[in-house]
Amino acid sequence: xxxxxxxxxxxxxxxxxxxxxxxxxxxxxxxxxxxxxxxxxxxxxxxxxxxxxxxxxxxxxxxxxxxxxxxxxxxxxxxxxxxxxxxxxxxxxxxxxxxxxxxxxxxxxxxxxxxxxxxxxxxxxxxxxxxxxxxxxxxxxxxxxxxxxxxxxxxxxxxxxxxxxxxxxxxxxxxxxxxxxxxxxxxxxxxxxxxxxxxxxxxxxxxxxxxxxxxxxxxxxxxxxxxxxxxxxxxxxxxxxxxxxxxxxxxxxxxxxxxxxxxxxxxxxxxxxxxxxxxxxxxxxxxxxxxxxxxxxxxxxxxxxxxxxxxxxxxxxxxxxxxxxxxxxxxxxxxxxxxxxxxxxxxxxxxxxxxxxxxxxxxxxxxxxxxxxxxxxxxxxxxxxxxxxxxxxxxxxxxxxxxxxxxxxxxxxxxxxxxxxxxx
Amino acid sequence: xxxxxxxxxxxxxxxxxxxxxxxxxxxxxxxxxxxxxxxxxxxxxxxxxxxxxxxxxxxxxxxxxxxxxxxxxxxxxxxxxxxxxxxxxxxxxxxxxxxxxxxxxxxxxxxxxxxxxxxxxxxxxxxxxxxxxxxxxxxxxxxxxxxxxxxxxxxxxxxxxxxxxxxxxxxxxxxxxxxxxxxxxxxxxxxxxxxxxxxxxxxxxxxxxxxxxxxxxxxxxxxxxxxxxxxxxxxxxxxxxxxxxxxxxxxxxxxxxxxxxxxxxxxxxxxxxxxxxxxxxxxxxxxxxxxxxxxxxxxxxxxxxxxxxxxxxxxxxxxxxxxxxxxxxxxxxxxxxxxxxxxxxxxxxxxxxxxxxxxxxxxxxxxxxxxxxxxxxxxxxxxxxxxxxxxxxxxxxxxxxxxxxxxxxxxxxxxxxxxxxxxx
Numbered sequence: 001x002x003x004x005x006x007x008x009x010x011x012x013x014x015x016x017x018x019x020x021x022x023x024x025x026x027x028x029x030x031x032x033x034x035x036x037x038x039x040x041x042x043x044x045x046x047x048x049x050x051x052x053x054x055x056x057x058x059x060x061x062x063x064x065x066x067x068x069x070x071x072x073x074x075x076x077x078x079x080x081x082x083x084x085x086x087x088x089x090x091x092x093x094x095x096x097x098x099x100x101x102x103x104x105x106x107x108x109x110x111x112x113x114x115x116x117x118x119x120x121x122x123x124x125x126x127x128x129x130x131x132x133x134x135x136x137x138x139x140x141x142x143x144x145x146x147x148x149x150x151x152x153x154x155x156x157x158x159x160x161x162x163x164x165x166x167x168x169x170x171x172x173x174x175x176x177x178x179x180x181x182x183x184x185x186x187x188x189x190x191x192x193x194x195x196x197x198x199x200x201x202x203x204x205x206x207x208x209x210x211x212x213x214x215x216x217x218x219x220x221x222x223x224x225x226x227x228x229x230x231x232x233x234x235x236x237x238x239x240x241x242x243x244x245x246x247x248x249x250x251x252x253x254x255x256x257x258x259x260x261x262x263x264x265x266x267x268x269x270x271x272x273x274x275x276x277x278x279x280x281x282x283x284x285x286x287x288x289x290x291x292x293x294x295x296x297x298x299x300x301x302x303x304x305x306x307x308x309x310x311x312x313x314x315x316x317x318x319x320x321x322x323x324x325x326x327x328x329x330x331x332x333x334x335x336x337x338x339x340x341x342x343x344x345x346x347x348x349x350x351x352x353x354x355x356x357x358x359x360x361x362x363x364x365x366x367x368x369x370x371x372x373x374x375x376x377x378x379x380x381x382x383x384x385x386x387x388x389x390x391x392x393x394x395x396x397x398x399x400x401x402x403x404x405x406x407x408x409x410x411x412x413x414x415x416x417x418x419x420x421x422x423x424x
Numbered sequence: 425x426x427x428x429x430x431x432x433x434x435x436x437x438x439x440x441x442x443x444x445x446x447x448x449x450x451x452x453x454x455x456x457x458x459x460x461x462x463x464x465x466x467x468x469x470x471x472x473x474x475x476x477x478x479x480x481x482x483x484x485x486x487x488x489x490x491x492x493x494x495x496x497x498x499x500x501x502x503x504x505x506x507x508x509x510x511x512x513x514x515x516x517x518x519x520x521x522x523x524x525x526x527x528x529x530x531x532x533x534x535x536x537x538x539x540x541x542x543x544x545x546x547x548x549x550x551x552x553x554x555x556x557x558x559x560x561x562x563x564x565x566x567x568x569x570x571x572x573x574x575x576x577x578x579x580x581x582x583x584x585x586x587x588x589x590x591x592x593x594x595x596x597x598x599x600x601x602x603x604x605x606x607x608x609x610x611x612x613x614x615x616x617x618x619x620x621x622x623x624x625x626x627x628x629x630x631x632x633x634x635x636x637x638x639x640x641x642x643x644x645x646x647x648x649x650x651x652x653x654x655x656x657x658x659x660x661x662x663x664x665x666x667x668x669x670x671x672x673x674x675x676x677x678x679x680x681x682x683x684x685x686x687x688x689x690x691x692x693x694x695x696x697x698x699x700x701x702x703x704x705x706x707x708x709x710x711x712x713x714x715x716x717x718x719x720x721x722x723x724x725x726x727x728x729x730x731x732x733x734x735x736x737x738x739x740x741x742x743x744x745x746x747x748x749x750x751x752x753x754x755x756x757x758x759x760x761x762x763x764x765x766x767x768x769x770x771x772x773x774x775x776x777x778x779x780x781x782x783x784x785x786x787x788x789x790x791x792x793x794x795x796x797x798x799x800x801x802x803x804x805x806x807x808x809x810x811x812x813x814x815x816x817x818x819x820x821x822x823x824x825x826x827x828x829x830x831x832x833x834x835x836x837x838x839x840x841x842x843x844x845x846x847x848x
Contacts, residue, residue: 009465014449014465015452015461015462015463015464015465016452016453016456016461016462017448017449017450017451017452017453017454017456017462018449018453019449020444020446020449021445021449021465022444024441024467025438025441025442025443025444025445026441027441028439028440028441029440029441029442030441032440032441037439037440038439038440038441039439039468039469039471039474040439040466040467040468040474040478041433041438041439041445041465041466041467042464042465042466042467043448043464043465043466044463044464045463047463050463050464053485054464057481061477278709278730280709280712283716284712284713284715284716284717285702285704285709285710285711285712285713285716285728285730286709286713287709288704288708288709288712288730288732289708289709289710289713291708292707292708292709292730292732292782292823293708293819293820293823295782295783295784295785295819296785298732298733301732302732302733302735302736303729303730303731303732303733303736303740304709304729304730304732305727305728305729305730305740306702306709306712306716306727306728306729306730307727308712308716308722308725308726308727308728309722309726309727309770311726311770311771312726312727312770315769315770315771316727316729316740316769316770345739345740346733346735346736346739346740347735358716358719359719360719361719361720395717395719396717399716399717
């Protein structure tokens with residue numbers, strides 16, 4: 001029979017709704033990776049009777065119970081005592097835990113308070129789970145037929161303890177015998193459904209390895225699941241499919257992991273040793289912001305103009321006033337002139353530009369909200385692109401999506417260039 | 425004795441950790457506003473035995489049980505049957521619910537599927553909770569000593585049903601007799617602890633009305649809790665304290681509600697009929713982005729320069745190359761020259777500038793990471809400010825905090841100006 005896990009999250013700030021419980025979803029996903037299904041999440045406040053009752057219910061219906069929180073040194077921290085109560089045993093002081101807590105205070109040059117001594121108490125028959133980065137040791141014990149692992153509520157401490165202390169104990173019980181990895185390949189430049197349509201052979205049910213597609217902020221990611229007896233074997237299982245995706249989608253591929261279009265562009269600027277400038281109207285500085293959010297970009301990104309008014313387009317970028325009059329500020333002609341002007345004035349290898357209607361007002365039948373013209377100027381000349389984000393989209397989305405498309409025009413143009421600069 | 429509530433969230437996507445449960449925290453906060461404390465959150469997957477067992481546990485330990493999810497028309501939607509099972513009663517078809525579901529499909533010009541008929545089934549003795557925006561009616565019934573309200577999992581449908589159907593039923597039972605409001609006043613320009621130190625009389629335990637302080641992204645908010653038999657009475661209870669905070673903190677006050685420094689600045693630009701430009705180095709476009717994120721700002725914000733390289737500072741803003749050589753790009757002198765240059769070139773009433781070390785590299789003992797000079801140029805001249813965000817802060821925080829401080833210099837300068845433009 002399949003194992004059933006329960007996760008009990010402890011803290012009055014959780015049941016009052018003040019804090020969102022992110023520990024339970026994280027643990028559920030982590031258990032899922034190991035092949036263990038979570039059947040129940042429970043949250044309780046800082047009340048002893050509720051603790052004991054919840055632990056008894058969990059011991060009765062689950063094989064593995066993970067608890068987070070309630071291991072601190074204050075009166076509100078009831079887990080150690082409640083575990084003993086639910087198991088019907090007493091508490092004892094654990095000398096190893098006491099020594100570890102005292103050593104931590106020593107390293108921090110602070111005296112250990114008496115109440116921290118409480119954190120070294122363990123239910124009879126329980127093992128302490130060492131906590132290398134905090135004062136609260138965890139607790140590993142059996143209550144009825146269930147194995148309990150009680151961990152701190154601080155996410156970092158919990159995650160380290162889960163990986164280093166809990167997972168090996170699950171392996172010892174032969175509850176976990178496989179390793180599962182997820183390899184992510186990020187793409188940009190087409191919609192999720194278009195990319196999915198070109199990958200139906202990979203995403204079909206039953207494909208080994210399993211391949212999923214997710215979209216986030218215009219970046220589409222393939223997620224390849226590899227499984228094996230070792231980490232190396234699990235990773236090797238993803239190799240062939242990862243290579244296939246890279247070949248099939250070519251220039252759309254930004255890279256592996258949580259890579260964004262701005263990261264990929266900056267990598268290309270470095271690789272090609274190229275410099276860049278920006279000229280923004282409707283995006284109002286987001287293109288520049290996305291690029292300058294990346295550390296170390298200053299040799300490659302020289303600057304930009306936010307030409308929000310027509311006068312700024314003329315004065316700061318040299319867009320002819322007559323061109324704006326003839327075609328309107330939102331036009332391919334003006335986008336082209338902005339990009340060319342920025343490239344000249346900043347003296348860069350390339351420049352991108354944006355001009356459009358970010359909304360919510362200002363749309364017309366010919367130039368609706370969401371219409372944006374993008375420009376890219378290089379030594380070879382200038383190209384423009386017309387994009388429609390959709391009039392129903394909020395201003396922030398129109399600005400952000402069109403900014404990313406402008407960055408992508410520069411990224412794709414750089415792909416063809418030979419290496420000249422620092423390798424990424 | 426105080427009422428105890430339990431919230432049961434239903435869906436395999438919750439216990440697997442794929443989706444974060446935001447319904448339970450929302451409902452806990454909403455119940456808290458009404459004076460009802462939530463003692464337990466439970467999440468279960470789409471399994472009938474788990475449903476019935478969880479409902480029985482809840483009926484046994486809580487006075488009020490709110491459930492979300494599991495009311496749809498598919499085989500995975502088990503709540504109606506599980507409620508009947510937990511109460512030991514049968515199911516009947518509710519003619520009113522059936523008519524409402526059929527009417528909804530009629531309005532959408534779609535045929536009603538047979539399986540949607542299942543959504544009109546109710547446990548014997550239960551009342552349907554009408555759902556004006558979805559097909560799934562909710563369920564209101566007693567199991568043992570507890571009142572159950574089962575609502576859809578779609579947050580919007582849940583929230584409407586809670587407010588319109590559940591709260592009035594709680595009032596009918598005299599479980600809710602007070603109205604609670606929270607009034608928020610946003611401040612900018614000092615740290616949370618400094619502001620708190622000047623408001624200890626208001627935030628003291630026992631102060632009526634209760635006043636709390638929260639900080640988010642450099643904005644500090646007072647939260648005043650008003651309570652009364654009616655909404656008007658609850659609001660009136662906050663009036664005096666709100667006035668006191670406004671008088672005491674004067675120019676630091678951005679406004680009421682979720683207002684940010686950029687919103688407050690744009691309001692001042694409109695009020696004073698003033699125009700503005702930006703000149704950014706280390707903030708790389710965030711100042712411009714924060715301003716242009718606000719719709720309708722184009723008559724007041726004319727544009728900006730991201731002068732990331734020294735050459736851009738000279739060419740695009742007229743900062744003398746000798747000034748950069750003498751004082752360095754990160755200096756009060758260059759910040760002043762950038763602001764003056766932007767004001768002249770864009771022809772605006774005022775301009776703000778930023779130049780600093782955003783990190784993580786590039787710091788020196790004299791000019792550490794996190795050091796930023798801000799400039800503000802007006803018709804009266806130019807002023808600068810030196811801020812240190814702290815070398816341990818990540819690049820994004822240094823950029824964002826210094827950008828907001830630059831905006832705040834402009835906001836405070838505008839406060840003294842008379843009305844000339846559109847009233848906010």
